[in-house]
Amino acid sequence: MIDRHPWLDALAHVVLIVGVLIVAFPVYVAVIASTHGPNDFMSGLIPLLPGHEMVANYRSMLTDGLSSSGAPPLGGMLWNSLVMALSIAFGKIAISILSAYAIVYFRFPFRAVAFWMIFVTLMLPVEVRIVPTFKVVADLGLLDSYAGLTIPLIASATATFLFRQFFLTVPDELMEAARIDGAGPLKFFRDILLPLSRTNIAALFVILFIYGWNQYLWPLMVTTTSQHYTIVMGIKRMSDVADALPQWNVVMTTAVLAMLPPVIVVVAMQRLFVKGLIETEK
């Protein structure tokens, strides 16, 4: 805005503050709820001021878990989620950057076909192909394993496509200069392309970590023992009790704990993340 009117500024701030409140309120409720004892929810109203049970709630969830709903201590579930999210993020990045490299820099037969096949899989998210994928994973004996949790989610058209678009913006002369400088394909990839993709990799890592962390349907399908439960599944299991009221204080404690790792990742990589989305180093 070139004209600066005080009331326009005020309006802008009001809109922003309202927006922040709408987004932040559920988080606030979750944090507040995790500080109350189990009986504070009997009235059907969620308290909006902090209670006194915070330490007890977090301690019990981290050490004992909630045996009544078959949930193990949160530590194990957090660990499972972490393994799953990291495997998916690193796996997707590794596979997609290599396939994008192949598609952009090599002339092989059916290159266009390969690209379009990858692209078409964008239209087939996990939920659509879940039955055949489950069948394959089950036949391979991967149920109840980290491999079963992660491998089917690793193939990624989105990341391949993003890297492809980035590689296309890298001037050809760079590759030619490297060729004249005696760098073969792998050397060019390692010495030039990979460092240039640094910010893109960071941005993708953040997105993919959160994607992997938030997976719900797939872990629900392939895990049957509590040993491989992920935290997001755990929340669902705890709130889903028969013949009793869910223990909302505990559920919210779990939710708050489940929120922390993605927050840490975003905060830690924020600078690179923003850079990766808005600018390219060329």
Add this chain to the structure above:
Amino acid sequence: MSAIEIVAVSKVYAGGVRAVSDVSLAIADGEFIVLVGPSGCGKSTLLRMIAGLESISSGTVAIGSRVVNEVDPAARNIAMVFQNYALYPHMSVYDNLAYGLRNRGVPKADIDARVAEAARMLEIQPFLDRKPKQLSGGQRQRVAMGRAIVRKPDAFLFDEPLSNLDAKLRVSMRGEIRQLQRRLGVTSVYVTHDQLEAMTLADRIVVLNSGRIEQVGRPLDVYHTPASTFVASFIGSPAMNLADAEVAGGCVAIGGREVASGVTGIADGKLTVGLRAEDIQPAASGAGVPFAVRYIEELGAQRLVHGSVEGRHLTMALSPDLPLADEIRVTVAADRLHFFDAESGRRMARPAHAPAGR
């Protein structure tokens, strides 16, 4: 350092487009060759075939005495300077220079020495730790040249290296490239679309048109005896005036008006006559042909007067001291005229005359 021998080289792209057809050229050791032509004339393709970045459809390219058709670019021992510099953006200037040497397994101490020498030569020592992003266009161009120099290659290949610089910098870098090439004595092939760069840099100019060599020669020879109307209109600024004319009994007529007489060695008939802007001179009053002035470009040292003789557009270069009028009477010396075949545009030899010019 070595000679480059190009024999009957063609480039046919998939789809049948001929970018370069049947080009032969012998480049002597240490010679500075400039390939010049309009965009799409195949000059860059030819250069890239020498570099090995483009496959050769037919013919052979030899560097030194070795035919390099199937040799990898890295093994041809050439260095290339690109239009957009193509510096590695994430590496410091030092690493940019050293990268090619490291890949070749040159010992560390040797790399240090070579980089230091090149940096001194190009006056880029203060920037060795910086990233290319922190340099100006001219500095980046120096780094790109440094990357070529440290390799001590058999040949330098330049692909329009000055096109991204502003006009002033282009002139000074042009001079530096020339001096550097003289000092190092490395065979160089330089591609440009700028005829001025071609004239000022080259030992020999190669004018290309639609994938074929139009003329090869020393800059002044090309300027004074262009082999075709294409070369005549491409080399020199302002471009050579070309007009349809008729020759009858040694008299040259443009649009029916006789402009020169006493021309020998040219058969009667229709042809294209060419005359340089500086060869048209104002005539003594009453003599010569009327030249209707349309507009004037002041260049300071001289003045370009655009106008027409009998409706044919001509440009002449006059001293700014001469008074101007709406109509000037001009004259042309017969031995300053260039004659081209009306059909093919090829230069018509004039056995009775020494080549126009010096």
